[in-house]
Amino acid sequence: MRATLMYAAGDVRVEDVADPKIHQPTDAVVRIVLSCVCGSDLWPYKSLPATDEPRRMGHEFLGVVEETGSQVRGLKAGDVVVAPFVYSDNTCAYCREGLQTSCVHGGQWGVGDVDGGQGQAARVPYADGTLVRLPVGEDSELLPDLLTLSDVLCTGYHAALTAGVAPGDSVTVIGDGAVGLAGVISAKLLGAEQIILMGRHQVRTDLGRDFGATDVVADRGEEGVARVKELTGGEGTRRVLECVGLKDAVVQSFGVVRDGGTVSRVGAPQFTDVPFGFDDFLRNITLTGGVAPARAYIEELMPHVLDGSIRPGRVFDRTLGLEDVADGYRAMNDREALKALIRP
Amino acid sequence: MRATLMYAAGDVRVEDVADPKIHQPTDAVVRIVLSCVCGSDLWPYKSLPATDEPRRMGHEFLGVVEETGSQVRGLKAGDVVVAPFVYSDNTCAYCREGLQTSCVHGGQWGVGDVDGGQGQAARVPYADGTLVRLPVGEDSELLPDLLTLSDVLCTGYHAALTAGVAPGDSVTVIGDGAVGLAGVISAKLLGAEQIILMGRHQVRTDLGRDFGATDVVADRGEEGVARVKELTGGEGTRRVLECVGLKDAVVQSFGVVRDGGTVSRVGAPQFTDVPFGFDDFLRNITLTGGVAPARAYIEELMPHVLDGSIRPGRVFDRTLGLEDVADGYRAMNDREALKALIRP
Incomplete structure (x- = not known):
């Protein structure tokens, strides 16, 4: 064959x-x-x-x-x-x-x-x-x-589920690739009220809106974090789905997550160390996720x-x-x- | 005054x-x-x-x-x-x-x-x-x-609670300081069945046994991990309370946690990067905890x-x-x- x-x-x-x-x-x-x-x-x-x-x-x-x-x-x-x-x-x-x-x-x-x-x-x-x-x-x-x-759908769902998305929740999805878009679908399935999709490819983020994203943030890094904070009363979202797998995306996740919130990563990590020190410790941030079953x-x-x-x-x-x-x-x-x- | x-x-x-x-x-x-x-x-x-x-x-x-x-x-x-x-x-x-x-x-x-x-x-x-x-x-x-x-008691309790300790669970507590010992008390309060205390100061680990530890492992690093695996049918424990705050203790935590399990860290981290890459991603390990409310x-x-x-x-x-x-x-x-x- x-x-x-x-x-x-x-x-x-x-x-x-x-x-x-x-x-x-x-x-x-x-x-x-x-x-x-x-x-x-x-x-x-x-x-x-x-x-x-x-x-x-x-x-x-x-x-x-x-x-x-x-x-x-x-x-x-x-x-x-x-x-x-x-x-x-x-x-x-x-x-x-x-x-x-x-x-x-x-x-x-x-x-x-x-x-x-x-x-x-x-x-x-x-x-x-x-x-x-x-x-x-x-x-x-x-x-x-x-x-x-x-x-891809199950991977997005794993992100949303392990992040603990529940009815009424606020969620940021980082990455407008197929997994990120599946994360949007899954966050909506689980009842999220606010779904902020971070991505800069408009065809993809438009699809994300069709799938249920309530907001799209094209900025990255500090500007992107600031924009998500603006959209969430200064606090960030309780749940963050990291659907990229690069260190910058993880850093961005910690930037947009609310104190006490959860970041779930399902992008296969292309790095070994996670910058996750004392400041995030003081904020009680959880990092979960992994390869989706x-x-x-x-x-x-x-x-x-x-x-x-x-x-x-x-x-x-x-x-x-x-x-x-x-x-x-x-x-x-x-x-x-x-x-x-x-x-x- | x-x-x-x-x-x-x-x-x-x-x-x-x-x-x-x-x-x-x-x-x-x-x-x-x-x-x-x-x-x-x-x-x-x-x-x-x-x-x-x-x-x-x-x-x-x-x-x-x-x-x-x-x-x-x-x-x-x-x-x-x-x-x-x-x-x-x-x-x-x-x-x-x-x-x-x-x-x-x-x-x-x-x-x-x-x-x-x-x-x-x-x-x-x-x-x-x-x-x-x-x-x-x-x-x-x-x-x-x-x-x-x-x-100290609330910090140990925060570790056990955020690690998700539930009746019948297996738990490893890393560190025989006061927080680790409070973690043992808390894991027992929450119904853990097996509580493995990792520490090498016998007076303290003896107190840990009084508090509810079922096993004590004095070895550290790879030997310590191997010993915990022996005590848990080769799998590690579902819950790990990291009560030290040093990078070695976090690495040890990932070593002793079962696939799909949770490490909760309440030792104030004296480092910025957590070695938490692809291998732990494949094992669906969660890292939670933080400063105890x-x-x-x-x-x-x-x-x-x-x-x-x-x-x-x-x-x-x-x-x-x-x-x-x-x-x-x-x-x-x-x-x-x-x-x-x-x-x-």
Whole structure:
């Protein structure tokens, strides 16, 4: 089959790889119908040193079950399914608590002998635990919306949920990328009254307004913080969703959060130290979040997608065939595209 | 009156200062019956540059109301009262939420024209909001226990509460100082089942066992982390109370916390950057805590002190007159004494 490989920063190729087969009785093989490029794929796209052992790329996909191992009970060939961005057994203690990202048997797509999601098919470990059946056909117009259950919508939701967003709350969302926009959707779902979106790309922030942002702040740094303070009676918001992953965004988060408030970070941190010292200690700021256990949220969020009350698939503003995936990376990296959908 | 002043690291003196008087109609003047030296007083004791404008020291005290301003409603001369370690109006939005440390009118003892607590008396701003009446006489044997409501018990409680300690939980307490020991008391109050105290001073960890610690780990760093993992089936504890304030203690906290768990820090941080990067992000670790709004907890904790079910005053292992307060600083700094009680 054909699949996406990254050989170095800026060097993405589609090549022939081995067809996926059942290795374990708990595996399934899924023919991929839709995949996409993640903002986190851009970190290696900017920085991966050249290698002769290219990375298999992609961790967001939905598709059709082609074959199941002998111990798979809940799925059968022909089922339309979505895969969360890590696989998990969904039975261990962590999974039962809703922390499937710490599953004792779990792991990442594209690592070891596990396929990536930007390809024609994938072997899915722990298929019963990992995959969630979608009650639609593979020709459904909702598929792009449903694909966001794989990562971006659940990541935004994880940010809002761990930040403690509750009805009536004030929330700042930092970052107008796809995760930030999913954060806006999620903050609204959880009842936030004021949702301030910080971002400077008007097409994206306009989409953010459609999704529920009540205010948009294009300024960054101290000016941006001052503007959020103005919008919140001088105090900042109780909840801040940090959807970027850069140190400046974390600093900005601490600037806009109200005393006693919570910053949740879901942007994969591109730094090791958090500037979080005595001043923030005096203000009782909490820093939470982390990699989203998407699997925990899929059933909860799916009804909102199915009934059309949220349309997270609007973050896809470019559609490409698999052979053109490299152009999707380029367009996202050049900020020409918000998020690229791939139809293998 | 006589009061404690710090002129430089290691240079603590008791001198004559102006007698406190009512400045504002919301003030009270309190004759101090008991005070003490805080672990946080040792930071300037180690590092304060020499100054001609010495600091007024002390922020933990209880005493007897001598005089009240014309707008003070809830207190009268003769009342025995305890003061939390910051003053606050207890009516602003932050105070009503239980975050009196962010009170819009609040402030610290010993700053500006506000007296410190290590003296014979103090003017108390916003007396109705700040002071809590104690239902005992000034000769009560419970006074040392009740004095801990001023700071150390409430600080340990803040750690346990913000860490989310709930019945049946596993908790690690890092630090066997007075705050760490108060953290043990608090974790037990909140129903923790396993309480691992990390500390290497046996007299203190023995007291920790009396307070409810189920295990003591004397090792630090990687060995200490490995030992806690052994005690918790390889996973670490769900809750960690960081009661030291040094970077190594924070690193140790992340080492012993279970995936998805919470570290609460109440040791005043002596550093600006927290090493809290991608690995902890993948584990969904939360960092919370901060300076304790002691005022929020006094009424809640007082009954446990009054009925003798907890004895937090056992952290005082040395008693000094005010004129000898410098020796209390020295003894605590040399780790001869755990916490010094001062009887002016």
